[in-house]
Every structure is written in structure tokens, then in C-alpha cells.
Amino acid sequence: MPALMNDRFLRACWRQPVDRTPVWFMRQAGRYMKEYQKVRAKYSILEVCKTPELAAQVTLQPIERFPLDAAIIFADILLPLEPMGLDLAFLEKEGPVIRNPVRDKDGVERLRAVDGEAFGFARDAISLARRTLADRVPLIGFAGAPFTLASYVIEGGSSRSYITTKTFMYTQPNLWRRLLEKLTQVVIGYLQVQIRAGAQAVQLFDSWVGCLSPGDYEEYALPYVQRIVSELKVEGVPVIYFGTGTATLLALMRKAGSDVIGLDWRVRLDEAWTTLGYEVAVQGNLDPVVLYGPLPEIERRVVDILDRAGNRPGHIFNLGHGVLPQTPVEHVEAAVEFAQKHGRRTV
């Protein structure tokens, strides 16, 4: 296998010294880029995700345009739900919806176990993206974490208060466990496919886990993430575990055993890292909305985050959540430049 030309990102995941802080952005391939909009004018999100040539093309778009230190495969956390038997669609205004949400025992039992073959599209997209990247930067694969997936499966889409999800948890705890176990198995298979196809790191998105109290997180979400991380250990690639609104969950999330914890913008990076302990790398944590602001403000906040990370190895610069659709593309470019200009040599 040829050597990676830029291994800053992977070194930081393993908390090894780097010449400067690596930088990539969640949802760095997306609507804020004209190149992406052009593809989407012709194809739906699902078509792009499931057509390896399109997924690989879109994955490379931000890499061609900005000097980023990692690529992330273009996909959606809900993709593995389709082969399980869920009727997934992306609506223009409402975002993702599941037309046959799961609310009872029948619904859970009907969900199919899925083997790696169902994820041929992901294998081919990763493999093609790796070939096109030609080892310029590493490629990240990803999946949704079981709690966050379950919230979509139960609510039937996005939610504000997660009433149906939590009510399911509280009133049908055995069925909840059964559902989460099924999702856990599928996530493990989905990530194994991605890693074996060439993903050099994987990120678990537990985006909505911050709606839970620490006690509920520990009981209803953490055990499944622990199992995933533990199953993936043998694959030998770093695992990043990310959520938003997780300030009070960090010490528990650490128990999942991932190599990197993703932080949103609500926590101060240095305080969060102290809470987590320095045996784990951290990724983040610029508020994505800061990229709508003026350049000097963006620079000031990028510097603040890098200052808080200091010269300790194991910080990956990123946003605290994905790039938002209306973000000015020049501001994304400037943020990458600021992060690299002020990035730290770690020792």
C-alpha cells in the first residue's frame, strides 16, 4: 500500500505529534458548494449516495477546492435503514422522513438483519473515492450511532423534543433494547464494510444524544456504542464518537472507548478535554454559524480554539456540527486557512 501523503489527521487521532493541527469539516461536501448544487440539480440525495461515481465525485469536491487534511465519504446516516425495511425519503423542506416508523413489537420484529452485501453501494463508493484521492489525504467513513438512528426510526423523522422516542424507551424498555441491538448489529456491519473497502477512520454520529439526561444516556444509549467501538477495535482504524449538546455526557461517552471524541461549540475545548482526560483525542469545536460572520470574528474564534487545545497532541480542528447550507463558501475557505495558519505543532 502506498504511503499517505498527508497523515496529520490520522496521527492526531492516535495522539501522535503533528507539524500542525489537522483540519476537516463535518458536511464539508454539501449545499454551500456550487459544485455540489450542480450534481444535486440532476440527482436526489439518495441517488448521489447510492451511485458510487456520484458519491465519490461529491466526496472529492471540497478536497479539490480547499487544503483539507481529510475527506469524508458522502453519505447519510440513515442509509442503512433502507435495507432493514424502512421506507426512507428526503423531502425538500422537512428533511429526512421514514414513512413506516417503528412504534411496537411487530415493527421491531419486522426489521431485517442486514449483511454486508446490502452495503455494496458504500463499499464501491469508498473504494472509488480512495482511488480518486490517490492517498493525498485519508478517507473517513461514518454511520449513525444507535440512539440517534432509533430516534429517526421511532419519530419518523427529525424531532424537537423526542417525545415518541423517550416514551418508547420508558414504556417498552425490553423492546427498546431489542431495537437498539438490531441497529447496533447493522451499524457494525455497515462500518466494517466501509473500513474493509478502504475507510481509514470512522466517525459515529450520535447527533441527538444530547436530548438525554446523563442517567438515560447511560442506560439507553451508551451500551450500544460501547459494543460497536469494541467490535471495531480489531479493524485497526481510529473511531471518532460525536454528538451535540453533550456537555454533561462527556465522562460517560468516554466509556464508549473511542479514540477521538467530537465536541460541539457549547463546551470550551480545554474544559471538555480536562473532563475527558488526555488519553483520548478531541475534535471540534467551532460553532458552524460563526462561518456566517465576518472574517476577523472567524479568525479570532479559530485562534481561541487552537489556544485552548495548546501543544498537546490529539486535537483535530473541525466545526461543532456540520457546515450549514447557506454558509458563504469564501468563509469556509478562510476558516480552513485560519486553522492552518494558526495550527499547532504538537509534541
Added chain:
Amino acid sequence: MPALMNDRFLRACWRQPVDRTPVWFMRQAGRYMKEYQKVRAKYSILEVCKTPELAAQVTLQPIERFPLDAAIIFADILLPLEPMGLDLAFLEKEGPVIRNPVRDKDGVERLRAVDGEAFGFARDAISLARRTLADRVPLIGFAGAPFTLASYVIEGGSSRSYITTKTFMYTQPNLWRRLLEKLTQVVIGYLQVQIRAGAQAVQLFDSWVGCLSPGDYEEYALPYVQRIVSELKVEGVPVIYFGTGTATLLALMRKAGSDVIGLDWRVRLDEAWTTLGYEVAVQGNLDPVVLYGPLPEIERRVVDILDRAGNRPGHIFNLGHGVLPQTPVEHVEAAVEFAQKHGRRTV
């Protein structure tokens, strides 16, 4: 003035010993009650809020039904925006909307300063509710905090990512200050009217402040809350300051100087109180969705919160946010009973 028959709530606000933990629930008058639905079948939210007889009637409904230790006036945090010149409506599905949101200098300048006379409806509702309560329990008045009000004024309604609000903050910081100062003055006047009409405590709802990073909170939200709390000190009633998603903001929120801090369910009450210091009372912190669950689960979680509060004076039992519309009324009743059964004598 006749003595209050039940002063547990006020004593806890002042961190004085009580015979058992006081209990009230945010949005305890609301759609989950048939009595409330009957009134709303005939009148809009705005009509109920602005007709003192109806507002007082609805305020009393939960007091007649459950043995709560405080009443809160039925109103909405957006009410004071109308006399400022904002076109407020409550839509069936979307919730509150402002049809002429403020985005620029003209918009901010057009906002009218409002004197107490504009709040005659609040004065009369409070005064009538006090008479009807006849000192059974104290009456709480409330207002939105400036950041949370500004988010509605700028977004034109509820929001998920607060992009327009934060972009306004970052790109027009002087105009932001001007807007927040105007809102601050109106909130002070609105709360003074309520206190002078008989509100025996007031709560400031900074419901959406948890979308901010600690640095942004300190710069763009905290100073205005500090001013409000400081202006209200002479009124002699306790001030409760509440927000959601505030785990990383608590130490800063403490600097606002309120007598009580309201906690959501994402923080463990004992840890939050340690962060805040024991010179402030705390209110909370049951996840409102727990009330959708089975009674033994509700009891277990009520007990956990009371255990974490311990026998230290200054805990007011409440939810971590308002009662949700579909909550079974018997579960609200049970939660009040559990909280009282397990409530602590504090010393």
C-alpha cells in the same frame, strides 16, 4: 396584607428551611388539562392572555386540581413584543410567529419603548389571580430574557439553529446591543408591573440561550440579564433565572445574580448545584417527557432528584422545561404526589 397559607416556595427561593420541598411545574396551566382546552375552544391564546378574567381563571386551574405550592400567571413571553410594534400571532402548527421580524437598523429603531401602561392587561390579570388565589399559594410572574426574546424578534419565530440571530450578533454587534437594550428596558418595565400588581416572585425565561457557546453567552446575553436582575433587586421579590441546554453556562449564569437558577434535565442536580455554589437556590429538574412514562419510572426519577438535592435548603422541585401538551393529566398528578411524598425537610 394577610399571611400566605403556604410559603414553602418563597422560603425555598430564599434558601430558608421548609417542612418539605415545594413543587410547581412550568406551563402547569396548559393543553394537557381538559379545563384549559375548554377555555381555548372559545378563545385564542392571545385572547386568554389579554383578558384578565380568562388569564386568572386558567392560572387557577392547576391550583384547584393539584396540591401545588405555587401558581404562575398564564401568559406568554412574547406578549411585551406587541406594544413594541411587532406583529405577533400564534399559528396552530408553527407556534408563535412574528410577521415583521427585525433584521436591520430601521427595524431596531422602529421598535417602540413601552411604558407600564401598555401592560395593563398583565397588571389586571395578576391582581385578579392574586385575589382569587386568596393567599393559598404565592403567584409567580414572568418574562422572556432578552436573548431569547431577540431570537424570536430576529428569526420571526422558533428556530433550530438560530442562524439569523447569531449572524445578526456577529455581523452587527452594535445594532445587537441596541436591540437588546430596548428589550431589556421593556422586560424590566413588564416585570415591575407584575411585581407591583402582586407577583410574589418572577421568573426570567432564557429558554434558548443554550444554543450559545460560553464566550458568546458572556458577550451577547449575560449583560442584559445582569441589568434586569439588578434593577429588580429593590422590588424585594425572588428572581428565578431559567434556561435549557445551559450545562456549560451555569457558572456564567450565576453572575446574573438571580436568587434561583432553573435547571433543565441534562444536568445532574447535585453537580449543577456544586458548580453554581450553594449561595443560590436551584429549581428543577425532571425531564418533561418522563411524565409520559409509567408511574414507577416517574417515582424513581423524582426520588433521584430529591436525593441529589438532599437536605440543603433551596431546592424547588419542578420539571426541566414546561409540561408538554399531550402529557397524561394523571401522570402530572402522580408526579406532584411523588414529589410531595418524598419531599425533604430542609435544615
